[in-house]
Amino acid sequence: MWLLAAATDRESLVSLVSLTQLHLCCEGIEGFPESIGFLKKLKTLKASYCTSLTRIPSSIVYLASLSLLDLTGCDTLAQLPYSIGSLLSLQHLLLSGCNSLEEIPYPIGKLASLTELHLKSTAIMELPESIGSLKELKTLDASYCASLACTSSSIGHLASLSLLDLQGCSKLAQLPDSIGSLVSLPRLLLSGCHSLREILDHIGKLASLTKLHLKSTAIMELPEIIGSTKKLKTLDASYCASLAGIPRSIGHLASLSLLDLTGCNKLAQLPDSIGSLVSLSRLLLSGCHALREIPNSIGKLASLTELHLKSMTIMELPESIGSLKEIKTIDASYCASLAHIPSSIGHLASLSLLDLTGCDRLAQLTDSLGTLMSLPHLLLSGCHSLREIPDVIGKLASLTELHLKSTAIVELRESIGDLQNLRILDIGGTHITELPSAIGMLA
Template sequence: MLEELNLSQCQKLHEIEDLKGLKSLKTLDLSYCTTLERLPDLLNSEMLEELNLSQCQKLHEIEGLKGLKSLKTLDLSYCTTLERVRVVTLPDLSNSEMLEELNLSQCRKLHEIEGLKGLKSLKTLNLSYCIALEKLPDLSNSEMLKELNLFRCLKLHQFAGLKSLEMLDLPCCTALERSLDLSNSKMLKKLKIAQCPKLHEIEGLESLKSLKTLDLSYCTALERLPDLSNSEMLEELNLF
């Protein structure tokens, strides 16, 4: 009845052959297994809720997560070589409807993300330092999404607001041009758009009545300040 398996920091572990019998497994920590080249078969681990693969720097491809219907937290941060041939890919998460937190920070070769449509319970998505990412995945069904981190997504050239967002980090998205429309993101409490030098206009800020923090520092092309007269909750404003 093993529920938790921690193999973190097993830096010489390059393969795990068989976990098929661990049907009650809820937590699997393989973080900092820096020589691990592929995942074990997790097909029978339908109770798995948390999977940590952070710093598994030799993982080129991740398969076999389709059956993880109970998965709530998936950490793939610093999986810097996550790719297959020339197409950088993610595992199929279409059945992971319980997934609440997905961390892809520092996946520097990831240029496209597909298959997130079914993540209806997603609350936190971290894509910071995904420097090759050119466009966001389809998050139209992620109506529970509260936190989105896009810090230093250098090739991301457009963004559309999401209704449920409360925290949005967009600093150093240097390819963002022209206007940014946040008129749908009326729940926003924290907004950071610092160091977006090509951004000329931000639309919809006048409707952000719950906004507490706004950082527009070093947005050198910004032509006019937004109307903040309705932002009665605003506590912190950074324009420098």
């Protein structure tokens, strides 16, 4: 039975002895009556966003059938009763957005059936030691707990855990060594833990790890042992402003499909072993201002579809880039030092976007560009040193967008009339004074 209720007086609840689901949608509710304990068959109790709710009665202990307790967004709720530990059938405890909740009662460790614990954006400062007793727990979300400074060492006992989300815990400075015991953990999310300075070697024991998010942490290096996480598919270490090195062992991550190092402005070098990442489809390096060179071994990345190099200090793309047969996107925009594009770029038969916007020093394009028969998007705006477009541009049969804004080009080739699929031609801010007669062929 479902009930959307504003009234929670004793009489209305005592008479509902067969009630299995109770949804409370009233902002004026300050607390549940003690009589709620009479609802012996209740399985679902939802009181989310009851913003005036300040108390949960101890009689909740009698709800022996309760499997879901949703108190999401009850931002004036400051305390949970210790009797909550008696809810032996409880599987889902949702407390996210309880901004006044500073403590999780110790008896929570008695919730033998609990599979989900959501604590996002609460005011808790620590997780209780008893949390390690939750043997069935699969999801632990304590993200954006701005006061959370430590996690219990007992967390290593959570053998069923599949998601540990500590994103945005800005005071969290260290992970317990016991985290290495979570051998079944596939997802570890630590992005936005601004005080976290190192990832311990114990992470190498996480044999089931597929996602590791470290975005905007204070880590200075990745441990050599990271190469032991053989199932890792996603490694996001973007905007780690202190990250200065990537270990050679990264080449052992045979399952890795995404490596995101965007905005790591102290990263000066990539190891040659990066070429061993045979499953890598996306390599994101934009904003790595100290990275002056892309290793030649990048040409071995047979599965690569996206290469993002925006705002780097590279002077050239390696000749081996022509071996990336699956690549669809190359973004080398705003690489102010980029002066040379290798002729091997013409071998990239799958390329759909070549973005060289804002490459100030790029003065010439290779004639091999004309072999990119599948290329729809060529972006060259802001290439202030670029004085001409090669005649082979007319061979780009799939080209739909050609951006030449603010280049030094003074004329367009007649061959531009061969671009029958061209929809956008931007020549604003150039010194072109006359259009070729062939432009009339662009229907």
